[in-house]
Amino acid sequence: MHIVVCLKQVLDPEITPKYFKIDPDTNRPENSDTDLVLDSFAENALELAIQLRDKVPGATVTALCLGDEESEEVLRRALAFTANAAVRVWDEEWENLDGQAVGHILAQTIKSLGGAQLVLTGYQASDIEEGLVGPVMAEELGIPCVTLVSELEVEENSAKATVEVEGGYAVVSVATPAVFTIISSESNVPRLPKVKDIRLARSKPITLLESEDLNLDRESCQPGVKLERAYVLNREVACEVLPGDDGAELASELADRLLALKIL
Amino acid sequence: MTRILVFANQQGDSLSSGAKEALAFGSRLASSTGGEVRSVTLGPLAEAGAREAIANGASIAYTISNPLLTEYDVELFVNSIHTVFEQSGSDILILSFDKIGKDLVGRIATRAGASAITEVVNYSANSDKVSWIRPIYGDKAFGEYSTTRPKVVVGIRQKSQDVIVQDETSKGEIIEVDYAPSEEMIVTKLVVKIQAALSDIRLEDARIIISGGRGLGGPEGFTELQVLANLLGGTVGASRAACDAGWVPSNLQVGQTGAVVAPDLYIAVGISGASQHLAGITNAKTVVAINTDPEATIFKRANIGVVADYKSVIQALTEKLKKVLV
Ligand SMILES: Cc1cc2nc3c(=O)[nH]c(=O)nc-3n(C[C@H](O)[C@H](O)[C@H](O)COP(=O)(O)OP(=O)(O)OC[C@H]3O[C@@H](n4cnc5c(N)ncnc54)[C@H](O)[C@@H]3O)c2cc1C
Ligand SMILES: Nc1ncnc2c1ncn2[C@@H]1O[C@H](COP(=O)(O)O)[C@@H](O)[C@H]1O
Numbered sequence: 001m002h003i004v005v006c007l008k009q010v011l012d013p014e015i016t017p018k019y020f021k022i023d024p025d026t027n028r029p030e031n032s033d034t035d036l037v038l039d040s041f042a043e044n045a046l047e048l049a050i051q052l053r054d055k056v057p058g059a060t061v062t063a064l065c066l067g068d069e070e071s072e073e074v075l076r077r078a079l080a081f082t083a084n085a086a087v088r089v090w091d092e093e094w095e096n097l098d099g100q101a102v103g104h105i106l107a108q109t110i111k112s113l114g115g116a117q118l119v120l121t122g123y124q125a126s127d128i129e130e131g132l133v134g135p136v137m138a139e140e141l142g143i144p145c146v147t148l149v150s151e152l153e154v155e156e157n158s159a160k161a162t163v164e165v166e167g168g169y170a171v172v173s174v175a176t177p178a179v180f181t182i183i184s185s186e187s188n189v190p191r192l193p194k195v196k197d198i199r200l201a202r203s204k205p206i207t208l209l210e211s212e213d214l215n216l217d218r219e220s221c222q223p224g225v226k227l228e229r230a231y232v233l234n235r236e237v238a239c240e241v242l243p244g245d246d247g248a249e250l251a252s253e254l255a256d257r258l259l260a261l262k263i264l
Numbered sequence: 265m266t267r268i269l270v271f272a273n274q275q276g277d278s279l280s281s282g283a284k285e286a287l288a289f290g291s292r293l294a295s296s297t298g299g300e301v302r303s304v305t306l307g308p309l310a311e312a313g314a315r316e317a318i319a320n321g322a323s324i325a326y327t328i329s330n331p332l333l334t335e336y337d338v339e340l341f342v343n344s345i346h347t348v349f350e351q352s353g354s355d356i357l358i359l360s361f362d363k364i365g366k367d368l369v370g371r372i373a374t375r376a377g378a379s380a381i382t383e384v385v386n387y388s389a390n391s392d393k394v395s396w397i398r399p400i401y402g403d404k405a406f407g408e409y410s411t412t413r414p415k416v417v418v419g420i421r422q423k424s425q426d427v428i429v430q431d432e433t434s435k436g437e438i439i440e441v442d443y444a445p446s447e448e449m450i451v452t453k454l455v456v457k458i459q460a461a462l463s464d465i466r467l468e469d470a471r472i473i474i475s476g477g478r479g480l481g482g483p484e485g486f487t488e489l490q491v492l493a494n495l496l497g498g499t500v501g502a503s504r505a506a507c508d509a510g511w512v513p514s515n516l517q518v519g520q521t522g523a524v525v526a527p528d529l530y531i532a533v534g535i536s537g538a539s540q541h542l543a544g545i546t547n548a549k550t551v552v553a554i555n556t557d558p559e560a561t562i563f564k565r566a567n568i569g570v571v572a573d574y575k576s577v578i579q580a581l582t583e584k585l586k587k588v589l590v
Pocket of ligand 2: 007008009039042064099102106
């Protein structure tokens with residue numbers, strides 16, 4: 001069983017708003033060179049991929065990333081999680097891809113890797129949150145896509161997925177190969193890689209594929225949307241900080257304010 | 265003239281809240297671009313949905329009332345909506361980016377050779393050119409996007425639109441589309457559906473919410489918040505940090521990946537105010553923050569701030585309000 005997990009490198013979503021600025025010339029965050037991390041839902045997908053592999057004898061996990069050289073960090077992390085192989089695809093021309101173009105290129109990459117029984121992605125990347133790559137890949141590969149998956153059980157030619165639906169959960173069974181977009185859950189909390197595995201990961205090979213290695217459709221590699229303008233909206237509210245530092249007095253003052261609002 | 269098609273999903277025999285938002289967005293867009301809104305509803309109750317869509321601004325309502333479409337199935341819905349998108353000659357397909365929409369937008373767009381844009385909250389229309397506005401980077405910024413293809417599929421962020429006041433007298437045409445999905449298309453089978461345990465008051469509907477974060481230091485703090493919430497007829501929410509720590513169940517999470525709420529009063533206790541948390545309270549009326557750190561970001565969103573240890577405030581506040589309210 002071959003599992004491919006797609007990993008994206010993103011700007012650290014936990015960056016303090018105070019330090020977050022958009023460069024008006026590039027429309028990109030100013031600090032984009034510094035705090036780059038593995039997308040958190042993709043990391044949940046990676047954890048799940050490793051767990052599934054360890055349950056099925058002979059199974060392998062390939063970590064796949066579309067990105068520049070810097071993004072090899074996320075593949076090193078996947079190798080430290082004990083992924084069996086790491087593949088990076090990149091072309092200088094791919095600076096401004098959108099989710100659809102990324103989905104096309106990743107789907108073609110998976111084909112060139114000989115396909116996969118399970119393709120796992122995060123459900124929405126924590127930078128732009130398009131939530132498109134998984135479904136687009138499924139459409140391109142002509143296989144089913146199950147979104148918002150918290151748990152996954154694999155059988156011979158099918159898989160059982162626990163998915164979030166309106167008002168609760170559902171368990172669905174789907175024929176494989178299929179794409180699954182993963183949300184965080186108690187069962188896929190990313191592991192802390194062992195020091196030994198981190199060290200081993202440093203010297204493992206990362207395969208680089210470029211556009212000429214893939215059977216790409218020129219039109220599908222063009223982004224369908226273009227970011228024209230990005231701006232930080234100042235939503236700051238004038239906050240009235242209640243004076244004093246005695247808890248009981250502050251509580252009393254706050255009670256008066258709340259009563260004055262006439263909503264209690 | 266832009267031709268706008270809205271997928272109006274139904275829950276039972278009435279439109280889902282996402283569908284009403286999508287119709288409201290479509291109608292607004294139509295009036296700025298001189299276009300018109302058409303809708304598509306699916307399943308045996310499609311005609312009731314079509315009438316409701318007309319009351320929500322659609323001028324033509326397409327239906328596919330095939331019984332196979334009674335329950336949601338991703339393949340059947342992708343095929344059906346895609347068919348109506350093509351046959352109606354629409355330029356813009358609008359869907360709610362709710363749990364079902366997350367299945368559909370990317371697949372229909374790819375199949376139709378259309379651009380795809382998700383989590384849209386607004387647009388700006390300049391003569392015939394429309395650009396789409398959506399939050400990016402965990403709600404820290406907004407992006408304005410243009411599209412490069414003649415057609416576009418648009419996913420509307422949930423809870424971002426005011427719905428239209430229904431007008432039952434508005435007239436429109438209902439057209440049953442000649443399309444028969446077949447059983448062979450189905451590839452996912454529902455094994456079981458589990459309704460989540462609902463708390464007494466749904467966060468989304470609550471007028472008063474008291475939320476706790478990592479600053480509470482453990483589950484015990486939430487008991488104090490619950491007592492205050494009970495007194496005020498409100499309910500308890502939480503930050504992701506508190507949910508991830510296992511102090512409260514994850515269905516209490518407020519924020520971008522949790523509930524999007526719009527209470528009259530939101531009290532954030534021991535919550536730092538990460539952008540992803542604030543994304544869930546954009547429409548809260550009065551926000552109160554209780555936090556030991558005067559520099560915490562939450563004070564930039566709060567109307568009233570209390571810089572103190574919550575332990576010294578919450579119980580005293582509860583006692584004081586009890587005297588007045590009971
Ligand atoms: C993709 C993604 C999606 C996310 N979605 C969400 C979401 O939907 N909702 C969400 O909430 N988060 C979300 N997050 C997480 C978010 O970025 C923050 O990590 C989280 O909101 C922090 O929670 P917190 O404020 O409780 O914790 P912290 O940031 O640790 O803040 C704790 C606060 O408590 C204060 N404090 C400490 N002790 C006390 C005391 N005794 N009394 C009073 N105050 C005290 C501290 O000063 C501090 O400000 C998401 C993150 C990612 C990457
Ligand atoms: N450049 C990329 N390389 C590899 N995987 C990606 C890339 N972009 C997105 N993905 C995957 O698709 C998921 C959803 O991303 P998105 O559709 O961009 O919100 C992410 O969590 C990743 O698993």
